[in-house]
Amino acid sequence: MTPAPLFRIQDLHVRLRHRGGERTLVREVSLSVRSGQSVGLVGESGSGKSVSIKAAMRLLPRGTRAEGRIAFDGGDVLTLGRRELARYRSREVALIHQDPRAHINPTRTVGAFLTEGVVHTGQMNRAEATERACALMADVGITDAARRLHQYPHQLSGGLLQRVMIVAALLPSPRLIFADEPTTALDVTVQSDVMAILLEQIRERQVSMLFVTHDLDLAAAVTDRLAVMYAGSIVETGPSAEISARPLHPYTAGLLQCRPSTAEVKRLTAIPGRPVAAHEAGTGCSFAPRCPFAVERCRAERPHDRSIEGRTVACHRVEEIADRLEERAS
Numbered sequence: 001m002t003p004a005p006l007f008r009i010q011d012l013h014v015r016l017r018h019r020g021g022e023r024t025l026v027r028e029v030s031l032s033v034r035s036g037q038s039v040g041l042v043g044e045s046g047s048g049k050s051v052s053i054k055a056a057m058r059l060l061p062r063g064t065r066a067e068g069r070i071a072f073d074g075g076d077v078l079t080l081g082r083r084e085l086a087r088y089r090s091r092e093v094a095l096i097h098q099d100p101r102a103h104i105n106p107t108r109t110v111g112a113f114l115t116e117g118v119v120h121t122g123q124m125n126r127a128e129a130t131e132r133a134c135a136l137m138a139d140v141g142i143t144d145a146a147r148r149l150h151q152y153p154h155q156l157s158g159g160l161l162q163r164v165m166i167v168a169a170l171l172p173s174p175r176l177i178f179a180d181e182p183t184t185a186l187d188v189t190v191q192s193d194v195m196a197i198l199l200e201q202i203r204e205r206q207v208s209m210l211f212v213t214h215d216l217d218l219a220a221a222v223t224d225r226l227a228v229m230y231a232g233s234i235v236e237t238g239p240s241a242e243i244s245a246r247p248l249h250p251y252t253a254g255l256l257q258c259r260p261s262t263a264e265v266k267r268l269t270a271i272p273g274r275p276v277a278a279h280e281a282g283t284g285c286s287f288a289p290r291c292p293f294a295v296e297r298c299r300a301e302r303p304h305d306r307s308i309e310g311r312t313v314a315c316h317r318v319e320e321i322a323d324r325l326e327e328r329a330s
């Protein structure tokens, strides 16, 4: 029997109070991350990736409601009491945001920022925390760590600050890191360096990662498994290499055809129309209005997950169209 995954979301719905009614932001999301595994959560902007991560951290804004089950190491995250929740957030999991500058207090030094959490929770005393922060800073390629500890966030470049955020995430030795577009806000020239450092660190420490990005190619390159999200729902999950070699959902296939690396300009328009939010989707498949394979049933009836070739794919026609998707992609 395979052991239970370290982290599992089952049938998550997130709803937002809106003008006397409710608006669905995330619908029926299920995914899991095993110990030591990296999983990519991929989708266009607005598809519900950050809302799902916020639900997993219990950081959803007021007026939103999460339903379903989120389990970490067997515990039920959505019902954790105040103390357990604090422990979960400070020791078991860590979150790396897209924009480091928006998540650091500009009036505190880097050293204070890095050490106060672990000191506050009693995990380390100040001297230990400082020593460990310096060691981690060296690990992520920050030279002159002792001097950096006395600096303020505005004195650091975006790339350097994101390395500080990686140090902050690693410092309490969490078992799972949620990385929400960790390099998207950085200059293109430093994106790959920061990504490489993050990967090296999580691999060395065997930390699990849920890696959120809009970039399917990047996610496929750095993760073991992928979950592809569209309009608040996951449309395809499976092993990363298999999905990028042979996508089975038309949306995944469209994302792969959009990649500039395929060089042909016509493919940049491979997905016609615009992405929709979960609440804008009709009764049928949310991708139907943009799908070249959509038939009447797709517009009328929401597809359930189907198991095929070791994947989970939410498409009525997946068996029929699988081989045609591959032809189109080649």
Ligand SMILES: Nc1ncnc2c1ncn2[C@@H]1O[C@H](COP(=O)(O)OP(=O)(O)O)[C@@H](O)[C@H]1O
Pocket (backbone or CB within 6 Å): 016, 025, 043, 044, 045, 046, 047, 048, 049, 050, 051, 052, 061, 277, 278
């Ligand atoms: N605080 C909020 N209030 C209202 N709507 C929100 C809020 N946060 C996110 N949304 C909406 O939820 C949907 C998913 O957003 P999000 O998870 O941030 O997308 P992304 O996949 O780009 O991370 C979007 O339609 C977005 O407009």
Ligand SMILES: [Mg+2]
Pocket (backbone or CB within 6 Å): 049, 050, 051, 180, 181
């Ligand atoms: Mg986001």
